[in-house]
Amino acid sequence: MPLKKTVNDSHSNWMDGAGPESDIAISSRVRVARNLADIPFPHLLNNAKAEDVIHAVRLAVEDKELARQAGVLEMSLLGELSPVERQILVDKHLISPDLINSFECKAVVLRDDEVISIMVNEEDHLRIQCLLSGLQLKEAWDLINQVDDGLEKTLDYAFSEQLGYLTACPTNVGTGMRASVMLHLPGLVLVKQLKGVLNAISKVGLTARGLFGEGTEALGDLFQISNQITLGQTEEEIISNLTAVVRQIISQEKATRAALYKDRRDFVEDRVYRAYGILKNAHILSSEEAMRLFSDLRLGIEMNLLSGIPAKLLNELMVRIRPAFLIKLAGREMSAHQRDVFRAELIRNEFKEFDC
Amino acid sequence: MPLKKTVNDSHSNWMDGAGPESDIAISSRVRVARNLADIPFPHLLNNAKAEDVIHAVRLAVEDKELARQAGVLEMSLLGELSPVERQILVDKHLISPDLINSFECKAVVLRDDEVISIMVNEEDHLRIQCLLSGLQLKEAWDLINQVDDGLEKTLDYAFSEQLGYLTACPTNVGTGMRASVMLHLPGLVLVKQLKGVLNAISKVGLTARGLFGEGTEALGDLFQISNQITLGQTEEEIISNLTAVVRQIISQEKATRAALYKDRRDFVEDRVYRAYGILKNAHILSSEEAMRLFSDLRLGIEMNLLSGIPAKLLNELMVRIRPAFLIKLAGREMSAHQRDVFRAELIRNEFKEFDC
Numbered sequence: 205m206p207l208k209k210t211v212n213d214s215h216s217n218w219m220d221g222a223g224p225e226s227d228i229a230i231s232s233r234v235r236v237a238r239n240l241a242d243i244p245f246p247h248l249l250n251n252a253k254a255e256d257v258i259h260a261v262r263l264a265v266e267d268k269e270l271a272r273q274a275g276v277l278e279m280s281l282l283g284e285l286s287p288v289e290r291q292i293l294v295d296k297h298l299i300s301p302d303l304i305n306s307f308e309c310k311a312v313v314l315r316d317d318e319v320i321s322i323m324v325n326e327e328d329h330l331r332i333q334c335l336l337s338g339l340q341l342k343e344a345w346d347l348i349n350q351v352d353d354g355l356e357k358t359l360d361y362a363f364s365e366q367l368g369y370l371t372a373c374p375t376n377v378g379t380g381m382r383a384s385v386m387l388h389l390p391g392l393v394l395v396k397q398l399k400g401v402l403n404a405i406s407k408v409g410l411t412a413r414g415l416f417g418e419g420t421e422a423l424g425d426l427f428q429i430s431n432q433i434t435l436g437q438t439e440e441e442i443i444s445n446l447t448a449v450v451r452q453i454i455s456q457e458k459a460t461r462a463a464l465y466k467d468r469r470d471f472v473e474d475r476v477y478r479a480y481g482i483l484k485n486a487h488i489l490s491s492e493e494a495m496r497l498f499s500d501l502r503l504g505i506e507m508n509l510l511s512g513i514p515a516k517l518l519n520e521l522m523v524r525i526r527p528a529f530l531i532k533l534a535g536r537e538m539s540a541h542q543r544d545v546f547r548a549e550l551i552r553n554e555f556k557e558f559d560c
Numbered sequence: 561m562p563l564k565k566t567v568n569d570s571h572s573n574w575m576d577g578a579g580p581e582s583d584i585a586i587s588s589r590v591r592v593a594r595n596l597a598d599i600p601f602p603h604l605l606n607n608a609k610a611e612d613v614i615h616a617v618r619l620a621v622e623d624k625e626l627a628r629q630a631g632v633l634e635m636s637l638l639g640e641l642s643p644v645e646r647q648i649l650v651d652k653h654l655i656s657p658d659l660i661n662s663f664e665c666k667a668v669v670l671r672d673d674e675v676i677s678i679m680v681n682e683e684d685h686l687r688i689q690c691l692l693s694g695l696q697l698k699e700a701w702d703l704i705n706q707v708d709d710g711l712e713k714t715l716d717y718a719f720s721e722q723l724g725y726l727t728a729c730p731t732n733v734g735t736g737m738r739a740s741v742m743l744h745l746p747g748l749v750l751v752k753q754l755k756g757v758l759n760a761i762s763k764v765g766l767t768a769r770g771l772f773g774e775g776t777e778a779l780g781d782l783f784q785i786s787n788q789i790t791l792g793q794t795e796e797e798i799i800s801n802l803t804a805v806v807r808q809i810i811s812q813e814k815a816t817r818a819a820l821y822k823d824r825r826d827f828v829e830d831r832v833y834r835a836y837g838i839l840k841n842a843h844i845l846s847s848e849e850a851m852r853l854f855s856d857l858r859l860g861i862e863m864n865l866l867s868g869i870p871a872k873l874l875n876e877l878m879v880r881i882r883p884a885f886l887i888k889l890a891g892r893e894m895s896a897h898q899r900d901v902f903r904a905e906l907i908r909n910e911f912k913e914f915d916c
Contacts, residue, residue: 470843470844470897470901471844473843474842474843474844474904477841477842477843478837478838478841478842480837480841481834481836481837481838481839481840481841481842482834482837482838483837484837484841485833485834485836485837485840486830486833486834486837487826487829487830487833487834488826488827488830541826545826548830
């Protein structure tokens with residue numbers, strides 16, 4: 205069962221740190237909302253109808269032609285997983301926190317490499333997501349399109365000629381698409397210019413969120429920049445607008461880092477190496493502090509102030525140090541303090557081999 | 561010239577970390593105040609008379625019999641040293657800050673191992689000091705006695721049958737002796753019990769000061785415990801009272817550390833290893849922060865939470881990281897920021913060989 209593999213491994217394809225602009229753009233995500241015609245939206249469904257949706261989607265994803273074109277997709281019912289395992293899927297950004305609030309009659313479809321995931325019976329009947337490393341919105345959209353086209357051969361989507369794809373929440377109607385890029389912006393945070401940047405993007409219909417979506421804090425200087433509007437623009441326009449704005453933010457972050465390197469190198473080096481020293485030696489670490497230190501360290505790696513630590517490891521650790529994965533690793537429940545001690549030990553062990 | 565050797569080497573005998581109770585008692589110091597009969601106290605001296613004092617002391621310390629019994633003592637005029645070099649003598653605790661406020665007609669006498677030093681024309685004509693590692697007040701007093709007896713064969717001390725040794729400041733009259741022990745008390749500071757301890761000792765005629773004497777802050781959890789009273793007690797009583805109280809403080813500190821080890825080991829380990837990680841990696845370090853980190857690290861060494869770093873090095877570094885020694889090492893004046901960068905580099909280099 206691929207889901208069991210997924211929840212036992214903190215790695216996911218998007219963490220490779222290998223895509224374009226991956227020194228600043230950690231990952232790109234595109235998701236589309238789709239609903240089946242003639243079936244009420246999930247919040248109005250009884251269990252029997254919800255099971256019908258799952259059944260219909262299962263048939264669609266098991267289509268051999270789709271598998272040949274877009275890769276093998278496997279469906280699992282959320283009820284088959286433990287609460288900790290469900291949370292790990294959220295922490296890996298494969299499903300939304302909303303999906304696991306209640307897990308009855310809910311399912312997730314995963315491609316083996318975790319690049320494609322489909323949530324069934326979240327806010328909409330289907331939410332198809334593609335998650336790639338670096339700045340690859342266009343590539344993610346192409347993959348989504350492939351899967352979406354394949355599914356549409358079997359499934360009858362709720363679609364209006366006038367409005368486009370119909371969705372449970374009107375803010376998704378139209379393309380039903382949301383695209384986002386996770387950016388690491390420690391330079392702009394450091395020189396206190398980020399607020400200005402975020403104000404500016406809100407004026408062009410974009411929004412910035414924390415690491416775990418709406419309403420979450422920007423842990424570790426990570427920001428998800430996404431489109432707000434799904435209506436009145438084609439998917440291609442949304443993708444190309446967002447890509448253009450993200451490129452601009454990336455170049456601002458780069459300019460800031462260059463200025464920091466030139467004018468305040470001591471200061472940045474101190475910050476980076478302290479983070480390294482603490483991660484390598486601390487015996488108690490909260491996830492908030494660890495994320496802050498990862499951010500400083502990542503900045504150092506990207507500014508070539510320090511080498512030998514792969515960005516991929518830091519991406520994976522962001523998931524591995526979260527409570528769910530720690531509990532999975534330890535094989536037992538832990539208090540917050542016990543987790544902080546276990547987290548520090550885990551990080552020390554990972555950092556043992558480095559000598560920066 | 562031994563003074564040139566002294567100011568080029570941050571090490572001093574008292575830093576060996578080898579004496580009794582040296583896990584908590586860093587060093588023991590005894591000093592006596594002596595004045596020459598029929599010559600006004602230093603603050604009333606003109607230069608000619610002050611030179612006479614220096615001349616008389618020079619003759620006395622060059623006495624062959626004294627050298628045979630108490631070691632070779634060499635006199636240097638403070639005017640022969642640069643301001644930075646004078647400050648280094650203060651930082652090594654060989655002379656007082658007061659002596660270098662004006663250095664005209666002032667001299668210092670040093671034994672090669674720096675265990676014995678004599679200030680000439682500080683507040684009194686002579687201040688004879690003995691500084692040893694660990695808790696060795698009795699041993700320090702014996703050495704002082706030897707030197708004092710030897711000098712008295714040549715010098716005519718101002719002495720009153722009724723009052724004892726006469727001193728410029730009445731608080732020193734009588735024995736003219738002050739004894740002190742430098743204690744490292746991070747445990748009592750951590751559990752906020754130190755204030756109670758200091759209140760208690762003030763009731764038995766003792767006082768606690770910071771690392772650099774009266775009015776200085778207790779940097780790095782280091783406290784100098786000394787006698788307040790010089791009149792009405794014999795030297796032996798002063799030494800034995802102070803030793804008894806210090807032993808009691810040491811046992812309180814030990815009990816606190818044992819309790820910390822038992823109940824809050826994670827917390828202490830975290831603190832100790834963070835200090836290690838920061839010292840090993842920081843690129844900017846103020847002397848205040850470095851002293852705080854040394855204190856945490858020393859606690860870890862003494863509690864066997866970490867090994868391989870000699871206490872002797874930490875004692876030496878306390879002197880080496882001070883502005884004067886840094887400037888001496890760099891061979892140039894530096895801004896406060898440049899010193900912080902240089903200090904961090906110096907500490908990183910020292911810590912390179914450790915892998916705790």
